[in-house]
Amino acid sequence: MFFEFGIKDFIDILSVALLLYYTYKLMKASGSINVFTGILVFILIWLVVSQVLEMRLLGSIFDKLVSVGVLALIVLFQDEIRRFLLTLGSHQRASILVRFLTGNKKESLERDDIMPIVMACISMSKQKVGALIVMEHNIPLDEALHSGEMINADINQRLIENIFFKNSPLHDGAMIIGKKKIKAAGCILPVSHNLDIPKELGLRHRAAMGISQHTDAHAIIVSEETGSISIAYRGQFYLRLSAEELESLLTKDE
Numbered sequence: 015m016f017f018e019f020g021i022k023d024f025i026d027i028l029s030v031a032l033l034l035y036y037t038y039k040l041m042k043a044s045g046s047i048n049v050f051t052g053i054l055v056f057i058l059i060w061l062v063v064s065q066v067l068e069m070r071l072l073g074s075i076f077d078k079l080v081s082v083g084v085l086a087l088i089v090l091f092q093d094e095i096r097r098f099l100l101t102l103g104s105h106q107r108a109s110i111l112v113r114f115l116t117g118n119k120k121e122s123l124e125r126d127d128i129m130p131i132v133m134a135c136i137s138m139s140k141q142k143v144g145a146l147i148v149m150e151h152n153i154p155l156d157e158a159l160h161s162g163e164m165i166n167a168d169i170n171q172r173l174i175e176n177i178f179f180k181n182s183p184l185h186d187g188a189m190i191i192g193k194k195k196i197k198a199a200g201c202i203l204p205v206s207h208n209l210d211i212p213k214e215l216g217l218r219h220r221a222a223m224g225i226s227q228h229t230d231a232h233a234i235i236v237s238e239e240t241g242s243i244s245i246a247y248r249g250q251f252y253l254r255l256s257a258e259e260l261e262s263l264l265t266k267d268e
């Protein structure tokens with residue numbers, strides 16, 4: 015027996031496919047892809063038992079497990095769900111809509127603010143001084159800010175270099191820059207457990223990837239071993255950057 019297939023059915027199928035795809039990307043980034051696969055297998059078995067085979071007893075047991083399992087999944091994947099909602103809220107069109115409704119203008123760094131950061135990174139790269147600088151955008155980094163020492167100073171090349179000097183007490187943590195100010199230093203960032211990160215990249219790179227997966231921030235890394243400059247942004251690395259490439263990535267309007 016044939017059934018009607020309309021535009022609403024196409025949108026329905028497309029929406030489910032997109033939801034599964036973004037859920038897959040989220041789980042893969044967090045290292046929970048095996049759990050995601052197990053959930054899909056369980057749902058498939060549940061549909062076959064309850065809808066195709068119409069096994070009432072086993073189907074009712076699966077129905078109860080599914081109803082309880084939704085709450086269990088919310089507890090188990092609360093970080094991933096929070097990350098998904100943050101990513102959704104930080105999307106360019108969503109941010110434009112929020113700024114339009116609230117009347118707030120986007121806070122962005124100008125070239126005069128970015129150049130001291132670029133010059134400091136180049137200088138530290140030549141001296142092989144390790145550094146981790148996070149550029150805050152639309153998503154607030156309050157949790158990371160409270161883990162470090164508040165500075166609230168103007169963006170200055172010498173100040174950045176002094177903070178990351180090897181004998182400085184704040185050189186091991188991350189510096190957070192936002193609203194045209196150096197907000198804090200010595201901050202602790204969430205470390206990414208993504209198994210796809212190359213093993214030669216150290217803890218600073220994993221911390222940069224972690225904050226880039228949770229927020230829309232740019233995380234700049236200067237390697238202490240090689241002196242190379244990299245950026246983590248939206249869960250992706252941009253490695254071995256020149257001064258021009260670094261400036262271009264930081265000034266690019268997303």
